[in-house]
Amino acid sequence: MNLLYFEKYYRKLFFLFLLGFIFIRAREILLSPRFWAEEATLYFKGIYESTWLEGLLFIPHHVAEYISLAVNFPLVIAVNVFPLYYTPYITTYFSFAILLIPYLVILYGYSHLWKNPFQRISTCLLLLLIPTAAEPEVLLNTINLQVHCGLISVCILFENLHTCETQIKKKWGYRLLLIFCGLSGIYTTFLSLAFLVKAYYEKSIEAWRHFWIVCSTSFIQTALFFSIHQQGIVGDEKLVYFDIIKAPLYIFNHHIMTPLLGFWVRLKLNTPDILQAGYFSRFTLLIMSLGVIIIVGLFFYKVIKNRTSPYLILLVISFLSVSLLTAIGSMGGAPGARYAVIPGFLFTLILFYSIQWQRPFNYYSMTISVTLCVSLLIGSFYFFETRKYWVNREYLPIWSVEIAQWQKNADYFLVSWPYPWVDDSWKFYLSKRSLVKSLSEIMANHPPIQLHAEAGKTTRYSLAIDGLPSDFYWDFDVEVLGDQHAYQAQVLFIGKGGEVYGRYDVRQALQQQQQHHLRLNSIDRRAWPHMKILPHYQSVEKIVFELTATTKTQLIFDNFLIKTHKLSVF
Numbered sequence: 001m002n003l004l005y006f007e008k009y010y011r012k013l014f015f016l017f018l019l020g021f022i023f024i025r026a027r028e029i030l031l032s033p034r035f036w037a038e039e040a041t042l043y044f045k046g047i048y049e050s051t052w053l054e055g056l057l058f059i060p061h062h063v064a065e066y067i068s069l070a071v072n073f074p075l076v077i078a079v080n081v082f083p084l085y086y087t088p089y090i091t092t093y094f095s096f097a098i099l100l101i102p103y104l105v106i107l108y109g110y111s112h113l114w115k116n117p118f119q120r121i122s123t124c125l126l127l128l129l130i131p132t133a134a135e136p137e138v139l140l141n142t143i144n145l146q147v148h149c150g151l152i153s154v155c156i157l158f159e160n161l162h163t164c165e166t167q168i169k170k171k172w173g174y175r176l177l178l179i180f181c182g183l184s185g186i187y188t189t190f191l192s193l194a195f196l197v198k199a200y201y202e203k204s205i206e207a208w209r210h211f212w213i214v215c216s217t218s219f220i221q222t223a224l225f226f227s228i229h230q231q232g233i234v235g236d237e238k239l240v241y242f243d244i245i246k247a248p249l250y251i252f253n254h255h256i257m258t259p260l261l262g263f264w265v266r267l268k269l270n271t272p273d274i275l276q277a278g279y280f281s282r283f284t285l286l287i288m289s290l291g292v293i294i295i296v297g298l299f300f301y302k303v304i305k306n307r308t309s310p311y312l313i314l315l316v317i318s319f320l321s322v323s324l325l326t327a328i329g330s331m332g333g334a335p336g337a338r339y340a341v342i343p344g345f346l347f348t349l350i351l352f353y354s355i356q357w358q359r360p361f362n363y364y365s366m367t368i369s370v371t372l373c374v375s376l377l378i379g380s381f382y383f384f385e386t387r388k389y390w391v392n393r394e395y396l397p398i399w400s401v402e403i404a405q406w407q408k409n410a411d412y413f414l415v416s417w418p419y420p421w422v423d424d425s426w427k428f429y430l431s432k433r434s435l436v437k438s439l440s441e442i443m444a445n446h447p448p449i450q451l452h453a454e455a456g457k458t459t460r461y462s463l464a465i466d467g468l469p470s471d472f473y474w475d476f477d478v479e480v481l482g483d484q485h486a487y488q489a490q491v492l493f494i495g496k497g498g499e500v501y502g503r504y505d506v507r508q509a510l511q512q513q514q515q516h517h518l519r520l521n522s523i524d525r526r527a528w529p530h531m532k533i534l535p536h537y538q539s540v541e542k543i544v545f546e547l548t549a550t551t552k553t554q555l556i557f558d559n560f561l562i563k564t565h566k567l568s569v570f
Contacts, residue, residue, distance in 0.1 A: 033092035036141035040416035070184035131262025132344030134382035146185020182217025259344030431469030443560035
């Protein structure tokens with residue numbers, strides 16, 4: 001009777017345990033949500049200043065080379081439906097929901113690997129507690145949801161799809177999840193080969209459908225990747241640092257040792273530090289890498305030879321594909337931190353499902369069992385130790401305070417986590433939509449401005465506005481009739497009391513650019529953090545066009561266009 005009760009309710013009880021465990025770790029974030037890094041400075045800013053469609057297709061240039069619906073979708077909903085005070089609530093709780101999906105698939109699915117309560121609970125614990133899973137950067141923010149989407153795809157990969165033939169909801173649920181995950185980052189693309197092998201081996205129609213879904217989303221992401229690379233708008237730290245000689249050592253450190261013995265890094269035995277210090281010659285590094293390849297290769301050969309399930313081969317293929325491709329695509333060439341979460345989980349799954357439970361418990365199985373238990377203990381320590389990143393941080397920005405300041409003064413420099421304890425980069429300007437819209441309409445409908453000046457005279461034209469957005473560019477054409485050098489022309493930005501907040505020298509700009517088309521940028525992006533050209537934007541009430549000439553001169557300003565800076569690739 002007790003066993004029947006356990007079989008019936010263990011899924012719900014363990015899922016409640018998981019909810020409580022995650023809440024205890026991240027209760028400060030769940031109770032007071034925040035944006036994280038580029039989630040605010042690029043995605044929130046870019047999507048807020050875009051249309052619905054532009055927001056859904058948003059890809060920030062020099063940062064990402066693929067689309068991520070897991071970031072774009074919740075932010076589009078948040079900025080278009082809810083007050084700005086609540087946008088981090090939407091993104092944080094959306095992230096929380098996505099984070100829970102792999103556990104639901106493991107507990108309620110029908111897998112080729114986790115078939116009984118012990119295996120399901122053990123797999124969930126590996127997913128939750130191994131040291132690489134405790135990486136704080138991937139917790140409850142949308143920009144790193146692609147990691148959790150990759151984990152969802154891994155869990156679906158090992159589902160027994162023959163059991164889904166009569167379960168319409170589950171069948172379509174998995175399909176939609178694969179589409180969403182495939183368009184939410186690159187990790188599902190890395191699993192394409194594994195989905196092909198699974199479809200060939202399982203020989204179910206649904207497995208082939210899954211492969212074609214993954215293949216289609218991979219094609220889209222790959223096409224975007226090559227298109228963005230062709231345009232030359234990729235980050236400086238992507239791909240260029242990959243070193244084929246050092247890669248096996250990096251993978252060994254981050255994807256094999258760290259998931260098992262997280263203190264490997266804490267004890268300064270971390271391979272990247274040793275390699276970057278230049279202690280070894282290239283030939284020595286080559287010998288070390290070959291040694292790692294041989295040892296790991298022999299281990300995988302033993303695992304496959306003594307496999308307890310044919311799907312262990314699929315696990316090995318998945319690990320090798322994700323690990324190698326992550327190493328190639330990681331920033332700086334070192335695939336640690338968030339890059340190690342999925343490979344670390346796959347490697348510990350290989351170890352766990354290579355244990356021969358049905359046979360006499362040999363030394364191999366005992367060693368692996370002890371190693372995984374140690375990994376879970378170390379990971380449990382890290383799981384709570386990493387709370388220091390958001391506990392007792394009174395000086396960290398509070399979004400409700402930040403947005404209240406910005407609504408009072410649109411010139412305010414918004415601040416996002418992890419400022420200030422990482423660096424000074426996580427600050428950004430945000431342009432009020434109402435100002436952008438009204439100015440765009442004024443400029444688009446305004447007729448050409450003609451200024452005529454006699455010798456020694458000054459003429460002006462004033463354009464009344466209700467303020468300027470903080471981050472914009474202003475394009476216009478200028479035609480000079482008369483002496484090209486015997487005049488001075490400028491655009492002035494005037495406040496309510498006649499204060500001059502800034503001047504734009506038209507003649508100097510024409511001489512520098514050697515063309516009639518000019519662009520005025522409100523932000524100097526050569527500085528970091530970005531610096532405003534004017535001290536105040538919201539207070540500007542007049543734009544004054546001024547011409548002073550020593551001979552008879554005429555200036556014509558035309559084709560006005562004012563827009564926020566485009567942060568997206570397309």
